[in-house]
Amino acid sequence: MKTGFTGAGLDRADHLRLDEARLAELAASFEARILRLGGLDPELDEDGRLGWDPMAGAEERIFLGLRDGMPLFAPLIRAEPGQRAWSVFALLDRMAAEDSAVWGTARSLIEWHNRHLFCGACGSSTKVFRGGWGRRCAGCGLEHFPRVDPVVIMIAEHEGRALLGRQPQYPAGRYSALAGFVEPGESIEEAVARELGEEAGIAVSDVRYVASQPWPFPGQLMIACTATAAGDEIRLDTNELEDAIWVDREGVRAALAGVPGAPFVGPPHFAIAHTLLRHWAA
Amino acid sequence: MKTGFTGAGLDRADHLRLDEARLAELAASFEARILRLGGLDPELDEDGRLGWDPMAGAEERIFLGLRDGMPLFAPLIRAEPGQRAWSVFALLDRMAAEDSAVWGTARSLIEWHNRHLFCGACGSSTKVFRGGWGRRCAGCGLEHFPRVDPVVIMIAEHEGRALLGRQPQYPAGRYSALAGFVEPGESIEEAVARELGEEAGIAVSDVRYVASQPWPFPGQLMIACTATAAGDEIRLDTNELEDAIWVDREGVRAALAGVPGAPFVGPPHFAIAHTLLRHWAA
Numbered sequence: 001m002k003t004g005f006t007g008a009g010l011d012r013a014d015h016l017r018l019d020e021a022r023l024a025e026l027a028a029s030f031e032a033r034i035l036r037l038g039g040l041d042p043e044l045d046e047d048g049r050l051g052w053d054p055m056a057g058a059e060e061r062i063f064l065g066l067r068d069g070m071p072l073f074a075p076l077i078r079a080e081p082g083q084r085a086w087s088v089f090a091l092l093d094r095m096a097a098e099d100s101a102v103w104g105t106a107r108s109l110i111e112w113h114n115r116h117l118f119c120g121a122c123g124s125s126t127k128v129f130r131g132g133w134g135r136r137c138a139g140c141g142l143e144h145f146p147r148v149d150p151v152v153i154m155i156a157e158h159e160g161r162a163l164l165g166r167q168p169q170y171p172a173g174r175y176s177a178l179a180g181f182v183e184p185g186e187s188i189e190e191a192v193a194r195e196l197g198e199e200a201g202i203a204v205s206d207v208r209y210v211a212s213q214p215w216p217f218p219g220q221l222m223i224a225c226t227a228t229a230a231g232d233e234i235r236l237d238t239n240e241l242e243d244a245i246w247v248d249r250e251g252v253r254a255a256l257a258g259v260p261g262a263p264f265v266g267p268p269h270f271a272i273a274h275t276l277l278r279h280w281a282a
Numbered sequence: 283m284k285t286g287f288t289g290a291g292l293d294r295a296d297h298l299r300l301d302e303a304r305l306a307e308l309a310a311s312f313e314a315r316i317l318r319l320g321g322l323d324p325e326l327d328e329d330g331r332l333g334w335d336p337m338a339g340a341e342e343r344i345f346l347g348l349r350d351g352m353p354l355f356a357p358l359i360r361a362e363p364g365q366r367a368w369s370v371f372a373l374l375d376r377m378a379a380e381d382s383a384v385w386g387t388a389r390s391l392i393e394w395h396n397r398h399l400f401c402g403a404c405g406s407s408t409k410v411f412r413g414g415w416g417r418r419c420a421g422c423g424l425e426h427f428p429r430v431d432p433v434v435i436m437i438a439e440h441e442g443r444a445l446l447g448r449q450p451q452y453p454a455g456r457y458s459a460l461a462g463f464v465e466p467g468e469s470i471e472e473a474v475a476r477e478l479g480e481e482a483g484i485a486v487s488d489v490r491y492v493a494s495q496p497w498p499f500p501g502q503l504m505i506a507c508t509a510t511a512a513g514d515e516i517r518l519d520t521n522e523l524e525d526a527i528w529v530d531r532e533g534v535r536a537a538l539a540g541v542p543g544a545p546f547v548g549p550p551h552f553a554i555a556h557t558l559l560r561h562w563a564a
Contacts, residue, residue: 120401
């Protein structure tokens with residue numbers, strides 16, 4: 001199933017990351033390019049594609065990988081942790097899928113670096129290594145690697161209707177699948193059941209995996225599932241959700257198609273909630 | 283599908299984590315218990331079950347949740363990051379599944395705290411909050427939450443045989459499913475394909491999710507998949523693997539049953555590789 005922020009078409013060339021001499025050679029080569037960013041957002045060229053510039057000296061950078069042998073990098077800029085960038089959503093709406101995937105990788109890595117400038121174990125400063133795919137502590141030597149935070153996102157189904165929720169910060173009319181971070185000590189299936197219980201008071205069984213995608217705000221792995229609800233009585237956790245509703249397949253299809261009078265406004269096409277709802281409604 | 287380190291049977295009672303007064307009340311109650319540990323390992327009682335002690339004063343602790351209304355805690359001990367604890371494997375081999383799940387949750391959280399004593403963004407020290415399910419930076423105020431690192435673990439299949447690999451540190455004869463961390467900017471399916479390509483030179487399609495489980499060394503989310511290999515010619519990355527072999531279903535069944543003369547020694551029952559191999563061989 002094709003999901004958002006995937007299909008970058010890059011060879012990440014993991015074997016080159018530890019080869020500093022070869023990476024320096026690649027960065028100095030005529031073919032090397034570095035991603036053009038405005039803050040954390042992509043700066044597109046006149047064709048609406050990602051902008052790529054010739055390499056510019058000694059700035060810190062991340063080796064994204066090879067595309068048709070061409071070495072691609074991203075600048076390792078400073079950024080405040082936890083920046084939200086709703087402005088980029090309009091851009092993402094019309095970007096080519098592979099461009100979103102490449103930019104999303106760069107954005108996640110940049111945010112990760114900015115949240116790991118110091119070692120969590122000893123407080124010393126850390127330094128980039130592995131071509132931007134790690135940081136090593138200058139004090140205790142501990143190595144830190146860019147990971148992603150798994151999030152379950154799911155539809156509970158009851159008698160042909162899907163449970164959807166609304167967070168207070170959503171745009172007007174928007175409803176989407178419920179979601180939450182996977183915690184230490186639980187499986188995907190347990191996290192789905194716990195979150196539906198916590199946020200909506202819905203007990204489920206028979207959790208089924210549907211699809212996955214990365215989400216670069218700042219670095220989640222979205223894991224989409226469906227589950228069967230035992231009942232349809234909602235007990236809302238108003239700290240998490242403003243509202244929750246049951247919608248049938250016809251209503252979901254209308255929302256995804258943007259039909260006027262649809263029961264809700266659906267999530268954007270690059271969000272896995274969209275893919276999940278489309279899968280469920282089909 | 284039942285997997286290892288799951289089924290703790292605890293109500294994690296997320297709504298209580300931010301309620302410091304109520305948590306203090308629960309910790310002071312007659313029913314409260316704290317997990318008995320020797321270092322990071324469980325200390326079992328005479329019945330082979332987890333040991334639980336009455337609460338002991340003002341030590342730092344983690345609220346694990348409620349079991350039949352009984353508040354359960356774990357001590358927040360100091361531990362060196364990255365400790366391996368092969369010694370505990372013999373213990374896990376005979377522990378009740380729900381005990382492994384509860385202990386695994388505690389171990390992952392303790393390790394997480396010890397790797398987040400300082401803020402990665404500004405280097406200041408952090409302080410526990412949310413009943414042990416978070417740390418807040420005393421300098422910049424950034425909040426850190428215990429997450430887990432997703433790892434894909436997979437069987438590539440080719441004409442009825444499964445690809446298995448051997449890492450140098452494995453016990454004698456042991457082979458298992460190949461595995462690797464999911465990176466920023468990729469889906470589960472893309473990570474499976476990348477890892478099989480990197481470690482064994484095997485190209486795959488049709489990645490299928492099978493099951494998941496937490497792994498508390500120190501805090502992974504294991505995501506088990508199968509995939510269809512285009513060919514069977516192995517090109518080994520000897521930095522990652524010592525050997526890789528193709529084994530048919532009969533061979534896998536013999537290994538899992540511990541039959542003498544089986545083509546390899548299988549992974550322990552509490553590892554998801556065991557569950558995955560059993561599923562594939564069935």
